[in-house]
Amino acid sequence: MRNRLKILRAEQNWSQADLADRLEVSRQSVNAIETGKYDPSLPLAFKIARVFAQPIEQIFSDDEAVAE
Amino acid sequence: MSCEVPENMRQAKRRYVRDMAIAGVVYLAVVYGAVTLIRHAQLDLPYWAVIVIALTPVAPALMMLRGYLIYFRAMDEFNRRIQSEAWLITAGVVGLSCFTYSFLEEWAHLPRIGLIWVFPALILVWGSATVLVRRRYQ
Numbered sequence: 001m002r003n004r005l006k007i008l009r010a011e012q013n014w015s016q017a018d019l020a021d022r023l024e025v026s027r028q029s030v031n032a033i034e035t036g037k038y039d040p041s042l043p044l045a046f047k048i049a050r051v052f053a054q055p056i057e058q059i060f061s062d063d064e065a066v067a068e
Numbered sequence: 069m070s071c072e073v074p075e076n077m078r079q080a081k082r083r084y085v086r087d088m089a090i091a092g093v094v095y096l097a098v099v100y101g102a103v104t105l106i107r108h109a110q111l112d113l114p115y116w117a118v119i120v121i122a123l124t125p126v127a128p129a130l131m132m133l134r135g136y137l138i139y140f141r142a143m144d145e146f147n148r149r150i151q152s153e154a155w156l157i158t159a160g161v162v163g164l165s166c167f168t169y170s171f172l173e174e175w176a177h178l179p180r181i182g183l184i185w186v187f188p189a190l191i192l193v194w195g196s197a198t199v200l201v202r203r204r205y206q
Contacts, residue, residue: 029146
């Protein structure tokens with residue numbers, strides 16, 4: 001799964017730790033999600049969407065859908 | 069304030085360290101007491117009492133397990149994933165090692181190893197597996 005987390009975070013001028021604080025997760029979690037090594041659960045993905053005030057599909061996209 | 073882990077996880081970690089320290093001290097005291105009793109009074113003790121004394125170290129071990137489970141539930145989902153994978157590897161490595169060595173003991177007459185070493189082996193492999201799994205996600 002791809003995501004725009006790094007771009008959205010940069011737009012807000014937040015560090016990984018700032019975003020982690022807002023999501024109530026560890027900074028390592030944010031890093032793993034940004035680098036695509038960990039796909040968040042649906043509740044966490046919704047939380048990320050709420051933090052950036054964007055629909056979930058604007059932040060995350062399916063790799064297979066992108067390939068098609 | 070920004071930090072590596074959120075406040076709720078920091079609190080959970082502090083509680084985990086405290087719980088483990090208390091359980092560790094209780095374990096040392098219980099083992100010391102049990103060994104003293106068994107060595108010095110075994111002949112005078114009824115068999116059921118020896119069994120009860122021999123089981124007392126399990127109590128602090130259960131305290132440690134409870135502390136770990138509380139900490140595990142307080143982790144964020146990413147850290148729970150790391151811990152789950154680390155325990156899966158640990159179960160595989162220790163389980164397979166015991167399984168393999170039991171054949172060597174029985175058929176190749178290698179020296180007997182006591183079951184007491186299974187728990188320390190679990191802790192050792194879990195620690196190493198946690199480091200390896202965490203590195204995979206970096």
